[in-house]
Amino acid sequence: MKALRLGCALAALALGGTQAPAQDTLKIAIGQINNWENQAPTLGEDAGIFKKHNLKIEAFGTQGAGETIQAVISGSADLGAGVGVAGVMRAFSKGAPVRILLPAFTGTGDLYWYVRADSPIKSLKDTTAQNTIAYSTSGSSSNNIVVAFGQELGVKAKPTATGSPPGTLTQVMTGQIDIGWAAPPFGVKEIKEGKIRIVGRGSDVPSLHGQTVRAIIVNANALKEKHDAIMRFAKGYREAVDWMYADPKALEMYSAKVNMPVDLLRESLKEFHPKSAMQTEKMADLDGANADAVKLKFLEAPLSKEQLAEFLQIPPQ
Numbered sequence: 001m002k003a004l005r006l007g008c009a010l011a012a013l014a015l016g017g018t019q020a021p022a023q024d025t026l027k028i029a030i031g032q033i034n035n036w037e038n039q040a041p042t043l044g045e046d047a048g049i050f051k052k053h054n055l056k057i058e059a060f061g062t063q064g065a066g067e068t069i070q071a072v073i074s075g076s077a078d079l080g081a082g083v084g085v086a087g088v089m090r091a092f093s094k095g096a097p098v099r100i101l102l103p104a105f106t107g108t109g110d111l112y113w114y115v116r117a118d119s120p121i122k123s124l125k126d127t128t129a130q131n132t133i134a135y136s137t138s139g140s141s142s143n144n145i146v147v148a149f150g151q152e153l154g155v156k157a158k159p160t161a162t163g164s165p166p167g168t169l170t171q172v173m174t175g176q177i178d179i180g181w182a183a184p185p186f187g188v189k190e191i192k193e194g195k196i197r198i199v200g201r202g203s204d205v206p207s208l209h210g211q212t213v214r215a216i217i218v219n220a221n222a223l224k225e226k227h228d229a230i231m232r233f234a235k236g237y238r239e240a241v242d243w244m245y246a247d248p249k250a251l252e253m254y255s256a257k258v259n260m261p262v263d264l265l266r267e268s269l270k271e272f273h274p275k276s277a278m279q280t281e282k283m284a285d286l287d288g289a290n291a292d293a294v295k296l297k298f299l300e301a302p303l304s305k306e307q308l309a310e311f312l313q314i315p316p317q
Helices: 002-018 040-046 065-074 085-093 141-153 165-173 188-192 220-225 227-246 248-258 262-272 286-295 305-311
Strands: 024-031 055-062 079-084 098-106 112-116 132-135 158-161 180-182 196-201 212-219
Touching (some): 024 065, 024 227, 040 079, 040 227, 055 065, 055 227, 065 079, 065 085, 079 085, 079 098, 079 141, 085 212, 085 286, 098 220, 098 305, 112 165, 132 141, 132 180, 141 158, 141 286, 165 180, 188 196, 188 262, 212 220, 212 286
Parallel strands (some): 024 055, 024 079, 132 158
Antiparallel strands (some): 079 212, 098 212, 112 196
16 A cells, blocks of 8 residues: 555656646737737747747737836836837836837838828928827837937928827828828838828938837836746747748738738838848947937936946847
């Protein structure tokens, strides 16, 4: 009998020893959740990449960077994606528990501004103070760019928050706003059909050409309490980005998700989303970003060297 009990105990121990540890769950808030540059958390989860790192990623969409930053500050999300660097700098400078975990997008060539096909506006230079120009939410990279349009290019149109690309398109087509904003693949179909015309791009702003403008942010308390899981997230995120550009299946999955043809998406990626723009190693032109945040009135003074050391929590590649 003793031998039987011992055998059962050893068997149970053996079985317990082979069980995989429970997955850690991380929540991520994503502004413009269907944009290609924000797909690493969602497509990576669907493809099983984060599972390999013993993670379960729960993603939810927001109306833009402002809402995303608030979700991370409050702790309702551990991480945030699609966040403009200037906006998160502003939150950090005011004592908010937010840090940058990874660069997410470098350059501004993916964002564009458009009008209805019958609009008299042919370029941003045609605008007057009576016109309105869209951005998503306060603190977003589209907000940053629209402010820069005014300061660097002399665009006179009134900056107006319009939320997501679908909501913005409705406002443009109904005449509520003159110039809308979007990021591919949204709007590519309407451009090809001649319903809207591009009148400006983020890349028109000289100071932002080589600058990292969007980042993955993390709640500072979560970074301490869930440090190992968040480091595994960073590895999984980087692996997911590589996979998105290497495996044709990624584009097929994205095509099904956004209900757009693969060929159209592939064409859009070549023009608007080169892989180099999604580098995750360093904040490109950080000095420029710091200075621009002051110039564009996101910061009262540049972040100091000590502040930047605390603000940037990018793990080595």
